[in-house]
Structures are given as C-alpha cells and as structure tokens.
Amino acid sequence: MKKNLLAAFSFVLILTLALVGCGNTNTQPETKTSPESNVKNEEGKESASGSITAVGSSALQPLVEAAAQQFAAENAGAVINVQGGGSGTGLSKISEGAVDIGNSDVFAEEKEGIPAEKLVDHKVAVVGMGPVTHPEVGVKDITQDQLIDIFTGKVTNWKELGGKDQKIVIINRAQGSGTRATFEQFGLKGAEPIAAQEQDSSGTVRKIVSETPGAISYLAFSYFDDSIVALSLDGNEPTQENVETDAWKIWAYQHMYTNGEATGLTKAFIDYILSPEIQDTLVKEMDYLPVTGMKVERDAEGNVK
Template identity: 40%
Template sequence: MKFLQKNKIILTVAALLVGVSLIAGCGGKKEEAKAADVQGTVTASGSTALLPLLKPAQEEFQKKYAKATVTISGGGSFTGLNQVAAGSVNIGNSDVPATNEYKDKGLVDHQVAVAPFVFIVNQDVSVDNLTQQQYVDILTGKTTNWKDVGGKDQKITLIHRAKSSGSRATIAEIVLKGAPFTDNAVIQDSNGAVRSAIASTPGSIGYVDSAYADNTIKSLAYNGEKYSADAVANGKYPVYAYEHMFTKGEATGAVKAFIDYVMSKEFQETYVEKNGFVPMTKMKK
C-alpha cells in the first residue's frame, strides 16, 4: 500500500513538472512569435527637435526586432502632421498638438517625451541671461543691438526656424504669446542648422531643442533660470513642449511596436534624459 502511494506521489510530481515545462515552453514560443510578428517598414517624419531621441530608439528597436526597419526624417512638425494626415508616412512627429485643421483626419496622439528649448547665442556674445520681455523685444525686432540688453555694442542677428517648425510654434506660444516674429531674420530648416549658423555668426541668437545645445555655442538663462531637467519638471523653466508621435488611426503592427518601445519604461528610463529630454513620468502635473 505504501509502495502504491509512493508511486502515486512520484507520478503526480512528474506530471506537474511536465506541465510546468510545457507551459514554460509555450511561453518562450509566444515571445519568439511576438518578435517574429514585428516586421516591415515604419516611416516617420516631422520634428527635428525629436530626432536626437528617435535615432537611438530606431537603433535599439531594430536590434530588438530584426525583421523591422525604421526610417526617420525631419522637415518640421507641420510637415510631419501633413504627411501623416495624407498617409504618406506612418508617424508624424510634432512639437505641437494637432491644430483644428487636422480634426477630421483621424489622427491619434501619442505623447512620448518633453522637449525643453533653450536660447543660444554665438560664443562672442557677453550676455548670459535675458528676461522674457528682452527675448520678446529681440524676436520681434524691437531690440537690434546687444548693448540695449547689457551686452557690448554689437548688432543682433536672429537665426531661427521656418513657419513649418514646431520649435518656432512653441517659442511663439510660450515666449511671444501672440506677438509676431520680425521678418528680419535668417531662416534655417532644422535645429542642427540653426546651431551651426549661430556658431559661425558673431552676435547671433536663436533657439534649439536642448539636445542640440553643445560647446560650439552658448546657452542663455531664461528669467534668471538655466535649463535643467529638474527645472522643467518643477515648473521653474517654462520653455518646453510635449513631443507627439501622431498616427492616422490607431497604430498597429510594427508602427505600434515602435511607439510602444519609445514609451516603454526600458527606453524612457535609459535614453530619454540622457539625450536631452525629460521623461513623461518626471513631470509634475
């Protein structure tokens, strides 16, 4: 009797182990199948401010999903919105929310990070800080010489973005608050081009996504507050925009997988702040 009971216990344990093994095996196959299902090409265009974040996302995503290819281009936020609305790209990247003209286009918004913007000047400019009103006066063309804002006697050259730029729209809303930009400015087609032009133009000023601010130029404080991720999160530094990845309809397949990866804890905690952005989770509502 004891022998039969012992055998029964052994058989039961063996059956349980086989069951666990089968479940584990099925789970592994499910993960592989999921990875295998993510395939095809994802196309995205728009915000150049978002490029420093999406480039590492593209690289890491393609390592994770070998059958998927992601292509990303700039052109400005409104270019991204127009192209995704027309169906010519899968994702439209934008520094600004979709305006009323896109309401009937079926666009779905995915907020993926916060992009702070900084005002930058050529390294020969002696000013380190400007008030909001001083920025307004320069951007509208009222102030045209650095001596009028505490600098040396030197002409101010404004270098910034075209009307299709979300960066420009952000500055217009947050800093200018409806006042018009001066037409007396040099226009560039990307954040990188603005930085390069300012680095080589004495007396120049402009604005870029903070990820583009490096030692080739000088970053200015805003109302006495220097940019930092903590200053943005705590509400002390107000010049920023939520970054959007718009899709036409709900995202599916590789497009959904790419957006999910950008929004994942793994990517947000490892890459977002390191690349000059503020993670969504860090913002204090």
C-alpha cells in the same frame, strides 16, 4: 521497328516524369513574411519585422533616430525610416496617410487644416527649448521681456543688454516648425518676430549660430552643446528640473501621431519608445524628459494644471 522504338521512348519519358514528381512530394511552397509580422529572434523571443516611416519634428528627430537604431538592433527584420521636415510636415503627411508616424512638437489641434479628430496622439516625451547665442556675445542671462524685445526688433545691439557692441542677428526656424510655434507661444508670449533668416533644420540653426557673430536663435535642449550659449531667463536656467515644475516655460510634449489606432510594426515601435527601457535611459540621456516625470500637465490651449 519504328513502333518498338517509339514505345520504348514513351515508356522512358513517362517513368522519368513519375520519378521527378515523387522526388518533389515533400517540397513546401515558398512563403513570405508579412511586412508587420512577428518572427522569433535568436533568443526565442518575438521579433518585429517590416518597414515603416516616421516624419516631422526635428526636435524629436534625434530621439526617434536613436530609438530606431536600438529597436532595429533588437529586431533584425525591422526597418524604421526617420526623417525631419518640421512638425507641420509630420502632421500633414500623417493626415494624408503618406507615412506611418507623424512626429510633432505641437498638438494637432493647433495646426490649421489638420483633421485632429482622425489622428491618435502618442505623447512619448517632453522637450525643453530655449534661446541660444553665439558664444562671444557677452550675455548669459536676460529677462523674458528682453527676449521679446530682441525678436520683435526693439533691441538690436548686444550692448543694450550689457554685452558686446555688436549687432544682433536673428535666426528663425521656418513657418510650420513646432519648435518655432512653441518658442513664440511660451518664449515670446505670442509676439510676432520680425522677418529674419529662416532655417528648416535645428542642426543647421545650431551650426549657423555657432559660426555667426552676434547670432541668436532657439533650440531644443537636445541640441545644446559647447558651440553655443544657452541663455537663462529671469534667473531660471534651461534645465530639465525647471521644465518639470514649469519654472522654465518653454517646453512642449513630443507627439507621435498615427492615422487611427497604431497597429503592427508601428504599434510595436511606439510601445518600445514608451517602455521603461527607453523612457528611463535613452530619453534622459538625450536631454528629453519622460512624460511620467512631469509635475504639471499642459493642454492643447497651453493651459497648465
């Protein structure tokens, strides 16, 4: 009797296992999308996916952030992390391979200790930069020599320039900032500014200048707003048109560096920023200049041709 029960139980167990196996014959193994693969979106077009990080220039940061938002809206599987920190940080991090893109206001060749030969330069825009003041200093146009005198400490009161009887308060960007390097090279003609308060962020600089009587600093055009006054130099206004012809000297290329040739999502995002869709709309709307709009070129040594 026991043998019959055991045989029956064994038959039922084998039959059950067989049926379960037959039921799973059409089941496919789970698959995962590659971090930098392309999938189809709702319109049937290829959609980039994955996650990358871009770090560096705060002057370029607003454009990259805006482009990243649009790119992510069009590519639901893509995540673009954008951080500031300054051009020096961007170049160091991309050289170390710690990030996917290093944003910079300056050529990699200009930064000591950066292996520029290992990096690939993608010039995505041009940005104008200029001196900005607290709105009540009473000065709107100075000469470049006067600008140099301010930042080297030779002029210390706005009344010396026809403004208020008010002490000049200098706000500098931190060492390693591409904005600072560009301003010192082309705005101060290489002169070394006096020691002053330093800030890491362009946004913070704008806030401090707008709230500090007598303050002066420098910002990219994309940070200009009604809370500050942008100074003219030698009668030339800080405009895109003047940058294009080099009538306004304080400008720089906006670089997105990669460690070797860009691939995958990194390449897709850089190509997106360089596309007419972004160059002809977002770049201009945010007070940057398309590279193609420049009537002059500048090399890593600062020579214009």
